[in-house]
Amino acid sequence: MGVLMQIPAYETIKVSFDGTVCTLQIYRPEANNTINDLFTDECADFLNRHSEHISVLIIKGLPEVFCFGADFSAINDNVADGDPKGQNPENIYNVWQQIANGPFISIAHVRGKANAGGIGFVAACDIVLAEENAVFSLSELLFGLLPACVLPFLIRRMGPQKAHYMTMMTQPVSAQRALEWGLVDACEENSENLLRKHLLRLTRLSKTAIVRYKKYRAELDNSLEQQKACALKTNLEVFTDPDNLNSISRYVETGKFPWEK
Known part of the structure; x- marks a missing residue:
């Protein structure tokens, strides 16, 4: 209960504890669970404060949308205010690194x-559980963008070719196909029951064992840190390109994709 009393009142996430099992819900229903700076800051703040108290971290969204990516409306507002930089990619990359390498088991x-x-949130997690009707997509190339910060995590999880194909095609992938490709570890119609079965096993592990294993896992594969500078550079490049920003603004204001007249 002491941990619960110390959790700040966040605006974009809902957090609850059951012992050392923590559920972090992405909660921006008014914005289709998209990512803005406040959301990233709140995720980082929570993880920095409480990682040592968590043995299993469950990340979930809303029933209809887990997380839909960058908040184009916020980016458009920033550009209108004379700030062409968009969102800071290092903040979200750091959050994903914490999820991937933190001293807990992370479950999407x-x-x-x-x-x-x-x-990015999905690929950063140690375990990915999905409802059978879940869908996964990378839409960035449609707007001239790249999933620059996502790809190091996605390649680490499912391999370079499937991540490459998913990036180029931009179309939604079913949970069953994501399972075949290695993006998802297990899926069922009743994903709550699937989660419950996994927790029955994972909660038997000690915090000490989890910390040692996750540290060793990160030492075996330090690709996320090695690729970080390139990912951030590329992300900034595509999100400061005037043509891309115009495409985002047009989509926000008219609902038209870049190829539509």
């Missing part, structure tokens, strides 16, 4: 749509 519980930056 995916229902509904996971798109673009939402795939």
Whole structure:
């Protein structure tokens, strides 16, 4: 209960504890569970404060959308205010690194749509559980963008060719196909029951064992840190390109994709 009393009142996430099992819900229903700076800051703040108290971290979204990626409306507002930089990619990359390498087992519980930056949260997790009707997509190339910060995590999880194919095609992938490709570890119609079965096993592990294993896992594969500088550079490049920003603004204001007249 002491941990619960210390959790700040966040605006974009809902956090609850059951012993050392923590559920972090992405909660921006008014914005289709998209990623803005406040959301990233709140995720980082929570993880920095409480990682040592967590043995299993469950990340979930809403029933219809897990996370839909960057908040185009917020980016458009920033550009209108004379700030062409968009969102800071290092902040979200650091959050994903914490999820991937932190001293806990991370589980993505995916229902509904996971798109673009939402795939970053999925790919960063140690275990991915999905409802059978969940769908996964990378839509960035449609707007001249790249999933630059997502790809190091996605390649680490499912291999370079499937990540390459998913990036180029931009179309939604079913939970069953994501399972075949290695993006998802298990899926069922009743994903809550699937999560419950996994927790029955994972909660038998000691915090000490988890910390040692996750540290060793990170030492075996330090690709996320090695690729970080390139990912951030590329992300900034595509999100400061005037043509891309114009495409984002047009989509926000008219609902038209770049190829539509």
